[in-house]
Amino acid sequence: MSENFKExxxxxxxxxxxxxxxxxVAALHELSLTIKRGEFICLLGPSGCGKTTALNCIxxxxxxxxxxxxxxxxxxxxxxxxxxxxxxxxxxxxLFPHMTVRKNVAFGLxxxxxxxxxxxxxxxRAFKLVQLTGHEDKLPGQLSGGxxxxxxxxRAIVIEPPLLLMDEPLSNLDAKLRLEMRAExxxxxxxxxxxxxxxxxxxxxxxxxADRIVVMKDGLVQQVAAPEEVYTQPSNLHVARFMxxxxxxxxxxxxxANGKISLEGSGLKLxxxxxxxxxxxxxxxxxxxDISIGTTGPxxxxxxxxxxxxxxxxxxxxxxxxxxxxxxxxxxxxxxxxDTVKLTVSPDRVLVYSxxxx
Amino acid sequence: MSAVxxxxxxxxxxxxVAPAAIFVVLFFVYPFAYGFWLSFxxxxxxxxxxxxxxxxxxxxxxxxxxxxxxxxxxxILNVALALPIAFQLRRKTRYQRxxxxxxxxPITLGTVLIAEGMLTYFGxxxxxxxxLQLLHIYDGPIRLTHNFxxxxxxxxxxxxxxxxxxxxxxxxxxDPTLARAAATLGAxxxxxxxxxxxxxxxxxxxxxxxxxxxxxxxxxxSAVLVGAPSGPTRVISLAAYEAAFExxxxxxxxxxxxxxxxxxxxxxxxxxxxxxxxxxxxxTGAKG
Numbered sequence: 001m002s003e004n005f006k007e008x009x010x011x012x013x014x015x016x017x018x019x020x021x022x023x024x025v026a027a028l029h030e031l032s033l034t035i036k037r038g039e040f041i042c043l044l045g046p047s048g049c050g051k052t053t054a055l056n057c058i059x060x061x062x063x064x065x066x067x068x069x070x071x072x073x074x075x076x077x078x079x080x081x082x083x084x085x086x087x088x089x090x091x092x093x094x095l096f097p098h099m100t101v102r103k104n105v106a107f108g109l110x111x112x113x114x115x116x117x118x119x120x121x122x123x124x125r126a127f128k129l130v131q132l133t134g135h136e137d138k139l140p141g142q143l144s145g146g147x148x149x150x151x152x153x154x155r156a157i158v159i160e161p162p163l164l165l166m167d168e169p170l171s172n173l174d175a176k177l178r179l180e181m182r183a184e185x186x187x188x189x190x191x192x193x194x195x196x197x198x199x200x201x202x203x204x205x206x207x208x209x210a211d212r213i214v215v216m217k218d219g220l221v222q223q224v225a226a227p228e229e230v231y232t233q234p235s236n237l238h239v240a241r242f243m244x245x246x247x248x249x250x251x252x253x254x255x256x257a258n259g260k261i262s263l264e265g266s267g268l269k270l271x272x273x274x275x276x277x278x279x280x281x282x283x284x285x286x287x288x289x290d291i292s293i294g295t296t297g298p299x300x301x302x303x304x305x306x307x308x309x310x311x312x313x314x315x316x317x318x319x320x321x322x323x324x325x326x327x328x329x330x331x332x333x334x335x336x337x338x339d340t341v342k343l344t345v346s347p348d349r350v351l352v353y354s355x356x357x358x
Numbered sequence: 359m360s361a362v363x364x365x366x367x368x369x370x371x372x373x374x375v376a377p378a379a380i381f382v383v384l385f386f387v388y389p390f391a392y393g394f395w396l397s398f399x400x401x402x403x404x405x406x407x408x409x410x411x412x413x414x415x416x417x418x419x420x421x422x423x424x425x426x427x428x429x430x431x432x433x434i435l436n437v438a439l440a441l442p443i444a445f446q447l448r449r450k451t452r453y454q455r456x457x458x459x460x461x462x463x464p465i466t467l468g469t470v471l472i473a474e475g476m477l478t479y480f481g482x483x484x485x486x487x488x489x490l491q492l493l494h495i496y497d498g499p500i501r502l503t504h505n506f507x508x509x510x511x512x513x514x515x516x517x518x519x520x521x522x523x524x525x526x527x528x529x530x531x532x533d534p535t536l537a538r539a540a541a542t543l544g545a546x547x548x549x550x551x552x553x554x555x556x557x558x559x560x561x562x563x564x565x566x567x568x569x570x571x572x573x574x575x576x577x578x579x580s581a582v583l584v585g586a587p588s589g590p591t592r593v594i595s596l597a598a599y600e601a602a603f604e605x606x607x608x609x610x611x612x613x614x615x616x617x618x619x620x621x622x623x624x625x626x627x628x629x630x631x632x633x634x635x636x637x638x639x640x641x642t643g644a645k646g
Contacts (some may be wrong), residue, residue, distance in 0.1 A: 059542055060541075060542075061538050061541070061542070080541070080546070081538070081541040081542050082541050082542075082543075082544045082545055082546050082549075084542075085542075085544060086542060087542065087543075088539065088542040090535055090538075090539055092533075092535060092642070094533070094535040094536050094538065094539035095539075096536060096539075096540070096553075096554060097536075097558070097637065097639055097640055097641060097642065098557045098558055098636070098637030098639070107540065107543050107545075107553070108543035108544055111540075111543055111544035111545050111549060112544055139637075139639070141639055141640065155543070156542075156543075159543060159544065165542075
């Protein structure tokens with residue numbers, strides 16, 4: 001398959017499973033997405049949201065139940081995986097345990113009938129790229145987790161696939177290695193200019209890697225946007241919760257003016273920014289990081305600290321405000337449990353949604 | 359380690375091993391050693407007289423050849439048949455359970471019952487013969503029992519399920535993600551089998567071959583019941599039986615048994631040694 005394609009188009013791609021009681025369940029419901037060449041796309045969502053299903057459908061490891069996948073004008077959703085030729089990095093690496101690392105990396109080229117000396121060259125280049133030169137003749141079992149991970153990446157990129165698929169490739173690594181490999185993956189993506197589709201449940205990973213993030217839940221796409229937009233302007237309450245808007249308050253509507261909305265209830269008054277047209281219930285979502293101790297702005301809430309968790313650079317404090325409403329806030333001050341504090345949050349950072357749905 | 363813990367205490371592990379060890383000594387080591395000694399104390403002649411007789415009397419040494427001619431092809435056939443079927447059934451389905459159950463049945467039957475069934479089904483006036491002649495598919499005489507073929511069929515019926523179950527357990531132990539990874543790298547179904555499954559299965563196939571071979575080599579009831587025990591299927595265990603219970607020459611019988619055991623050992627050693635040529639580590643792609 002050509003690596004000089006313009007775009008990969010998913011049109012209403014669905015995948016149904018029969019659950020044990022025989023009902024058809026949509027693991028993936030009408031995913032439509034256009035990926036441009038060179039883009040780094042993250043599918044982000046909790047486990048069971050359909051992100052891995054989507055990846056397997058694109059790789060050809062699962063047949064689609066509906067919709068089409070095409071590379072430019074060429075339809076590929078009926079091709080077997082070996083004909084699509086997308087490189088894939090598996091969560092458990094799936095390195096061939098009986099082959100040396102060199103043979104693992106050369107496997108894809110061997111299957112393509114690449115001439116021997118060209119295989120040697122390209123494999124050597126791949127090893128250099130993932131910085132594993134010198135380990136070529138070891139068996140996968142003799143490498144550390146991080147090294148195995150890099151072999152898996154080398155094996156997938158050496159075939160120069162039009163699209164590189166990664167299924168939670170860092171979830172088996174420890175925190176430090178995860179950070180290193182994250183930078184590594186980004187570097188490799190930049191260096192090769194490859195199109196990458198990356199599946200993860202870790203929003204930090206998605207934010208730091210992706211050009212665009214596809215947030216999913218229950219087989220449905222919730223939001224497709226650049227990392228900054230997903231982070232600061234989640235399109236619905238579900239995305240907000242997933243992106244760390246831990247304070248979600250159900251309040252009544254007191255008034256709306258100039259694109260702002262004022263809410264009240266539970267002994268609180270709060271000004272926020274509506275993200276959806278609000279009918280009936282209103283949910284105000286805000287991040288602990290956006291709440292600070294102070295009295296500036298229209299939103300000032302007085303409350304009692306009930307818990308304080310030291311986190312190094314700052315502390316996470318739990319504060320009871322209004323009628324028994326618990327708020328989480330991050331602050332560099334060190335209030336102690338029992339202290340009374342005044343909290344403030346900008347109305348721009350109080351996002352108001354109409355409910356859980358899209 | 360503290361001084362108290364370092365002091366000698368009776369090892370309870372020895373007690374746990376003891377019953378099995380005593381059993382092995384009483385019922386395997388002692389009879390084997392006794393038979394070994396017995397084979398060198400012939401009724402007449404020097405201490406090697408029995409062995410000389412075995413390898414000079416064509417009535418005796420031919421049994422060794424016949425047994426190899428029977429057991430080697432049967433073992434290869436059983437393993438070769440079981441491998442593709444087990445491979446096709448590697449995914450856990452209801453179908454897999456059904457076929458597995460179906461195939462376990464012959465194991466429980468025992469060779470005598472299988473022979474009985476074969477005589478009714480494959481015999482000259484058996485169902486198969488009558489059916490083929492009724493439909494005029496084949497009108498000639500059908501001889502599938504009381505000859506070499508009869509014993510081969512019997513050994514496949516009793517040996518195949520065994521090989522199948524063993525190989526199935528090896529196949530299902532291989533992480534299917536490996537084949538999926540190979541597929542994304544351009545390997546079609548055959549290449550996946552050839553480059554991923556087969557090398558990872560090789561050590562298991564060697565073990566299966568050994569066990570199936572030993573089973574086939576010691577064929578006795580079916581060689582008599584559905585074979586031609588006076589000629590084409592006069593296997594080595596028959597020679598041992600005749601020496602022991604028709605000529606009452608226990609020394610000669612022991613000699614035949616020793617030769618039989620040695621022949622099996624040679625094959626097993628060759629096959630197991632060839633196993634070293636293959637990778638024998640874990641068969642999953644996860645870090646380990």
